[in-house]
Amino acid sequence: MDESSTPMDFSTPVDVSPPVGLRTPVDLRSTPAWEMDKFIEDQLLPDSTFLTEVRADIKVISAFLKERCFQGAAHHVRVSRVVLGGSYNEHTALKGRSEANMVVFFNNLISFEEQVQWRGEFLEEIQKHLCQLQQERQFKVKFEIQNSEQPDSRSLNFKLSSPELQQEIEFDVQPAYDVLCKSASSSLSLPFPQIYTQLIHECTTLEKEGEFSICFIELQQNFLEYRSPNLRNLIRLVKHWYQLCKEKLRKPLPPQYALELLTVYVWEHTDEDQHETATAKRFRTILELVVDYKFLLIYWTWYYDFHPQEVSDYLNRQIQRDRPVILDPTDPTRNVAGSNLEGWNLLAKEAESWMYFHCFKYRDMSLMPTCDFSTFPIPHRNCSPAAHGPEALEIRPECIEGH
Template sequence: MDVSLVPAFDAMGSQMSQTSTGQLGAGVQPKPQVYSSLIRSSSRGGEHAACFTELRRNFVNSRPAKLKNLILLVKHWYRHVVAQNKEEEPAGASLPPAYALELLTIFAWEQGCGKDRFNMAQGLRTVLGLVQKHQQLCVYWTVNYGIEDHDMKTHLLGQLRKPRPLVLDPADPTWNVGQGSWELLAQEAAALESQACLMNADGTPVQPWDVMPALLHQTPAGDLDKFIAELLQPNRQFLAQVNKAVNTICSFLRENCFRGSPIKVLKVVKGGSLAKGTALRGCSDADIVVFLSCFSHFSDQGSRRAEIISEIRAQLEACQQEQQFEVKFELSKWENPRVLHFSLTSQTMLGQSVDFDVLPAYDALGQLVPGSRPNPQVYADLIHSYSNTGEFSTCFTELQRDFIATRPTKLKSLIRLVKHWHRQCNKVPKGRGPLPPQHGLELLTVYAWEQGSRDSQFSMATGFRTVLELVTQYRQLCVYWTVNYSTEDETVRDFLKLQLQKPRPIILDPADPTGNLGHNARWDLLAKEAVACMAALCCTGRDGAPIPPWPVKAAV
């Protein structure tokens, strides 16, 4: 073991715990003046890092024993890489310090797991994945320094504008420990992923935790477009492969289902985020709706469902055997008599997949003419038939898809950002009851843009800030559209009046007036997360002032 003896200024001396033996107690945060003085005194990053040794020690010492074991494993791998490549290392291309990997391991655990007990292989694979994404790495903590102090906030924003990778020392904000050449580490990380230590017993790769190389709330407002483009938009090659596979599957179902039977497949429609153009990188969702001639009314859809699902499953299994796909096509082993699931997963990109629901439905709309409204009788029949909110929304998949798919590209990017935020909120431990559905947030985002901007080019931070503001005003929310159903028909008009008299929040599905996406959800918990996000860097201007939202009312 190498030991260095370093003389240092006691910057933290006045904050020593009274009960300690001259050492800084755990949980003690330095006074802002300490960091203000540091920022003014430093000419190069990490110049005075030795002064904050105790904070650095406490940051790691407080972690669970198993996380420390994961750190040891990562450092062992790092040493092996250094030893193996000592002779081949190009002149002037020094690796980042082992401490950077130590911090990256803590970040991976905090964001992906946070539990004392976890799968060691999963943890290691997650760290290796982050190493390979070093060009997007933006990792820092505010346990010792925060953005409340003006000098500290200005310095931190300056650091965040620098090229990636950025891994700030949690004890010394002037020290970016991520500096160095990561390419060799990334190559070795990719090579290790194919080894037995990161494979399951059945030969499949161990799945990493869901951790991104940068966090939304730590991203400066001016960088949100870049955040979306680099981290949220799906890989184009994977999207092309999935769309090609889905087209093949839809054609196969259309041509082969119920062959020789009186039942006919009228049409097969793609829905969900994949069809709308708002899919997120990683795991996304989609629907394939099979409209059948055996259903002549909304209420018919409950009959013969098990038989129909069984036939569709048989055809999907045949499609799986007969067709060649560039993606892995996997049917769910769990047989549900009401719905069918399958997934399409990338063969080459870890963690890239789309989960599909295949749903039989009544063809209430017939052949839709683009730009025209459905026959009012469709909605009159729906209103007389439904018992539960959104019960027959599957029948209106085309309208739901087109309502979003026709929007400007940048608005779809904002929808992606809001969906990502919603997904992160779902990871936070919460009380009983679900958060509002993602589709409700999607519609709220469209409403915010329609009422506040309507420009195809707008400030992403302003749009995001507006949606968060509306979430906090959930008790007043009343949002609906009449693009597909209108008040001209008496049945629809009377029904709409009743819907709009119900307790807020109200977000009516523009395709299905029986579907209230604001109903029966924990908006209070989501509002709490929105308040926290509005105070973060992603909603803060360069001058440190909050980004103002668009002037949008909570009710139409």
């Protein structure tokens, strides 16, 4: 060693960790079960500044569409209102990338069928004015219109992003028949049964079951509006896991919304456990339901039930379909589970591989059990659905062996 050099002082600790921007993200698999809530808080909550800017830009976009679409046209169809859904606010958005819905409601339509007939013209009109707006206004965040590769697309997309914050939300824009607003006697808590009678009749006649669920987007938002913040965080965790699966498997998977509804189901059917591992235990239970997807039958009767007769007959047919069945709480014609059994099988295998990871172990390294559903009656496999009681909420899963 050069005598003129200064000797190193090994008595002082040296920080050799990489810069913040280069640090490896915390791995959910290895996160201790008792730190799951901290993982959500540190890794999954979105940037509040970004969301504030997004809200401001969305307000501008919504007002612009309402003011400009079809102004001066000979017909009387105009934008009545614009409603947001999905992961676009502080309650549901994820850090990084989220997806949301923008539903543009049009007045003076009289049926769901007219929504189909006008869809192409609606989308052209919306896209034209979004492009105009892009040229006319400065946005708080980056505004990009996505060009659809499908000529008969039912929607168009735009993205609001902040490269500096590494945050983005992609919006799926869809035009819709304003059926809830059309019914003056309906409300966000109890639409008239006639709405669902009309929906079922038109969906079955047009063979477009499940295609009009966007018309009930406000009810979908209301379904989660007053839920516990802990449930919303659990939904964030499940969405994060779903994104990890999409990145790994690179194949079509069941809709993310199906997993969100599974999360609500688990939350409603477990105690208000505040133990430090409660979130991990519920998460593991959700994965177990994914593994046993072939036996799932879940539905709610918040907005529709077994009256009148036409709705009752249809709902009974729905719940006798091949599993999995997870009905949209706001639209009985939509089986959110979909028909992609190959996708469910892929997701189930991935869920099963997760069941024994470190994130589901107690401090003594023993594996935590899933939540106990024994206090909630579950019919036997191959049995007929249970009788429908007067409860405000009914969920009927088929039995899951080993639970």
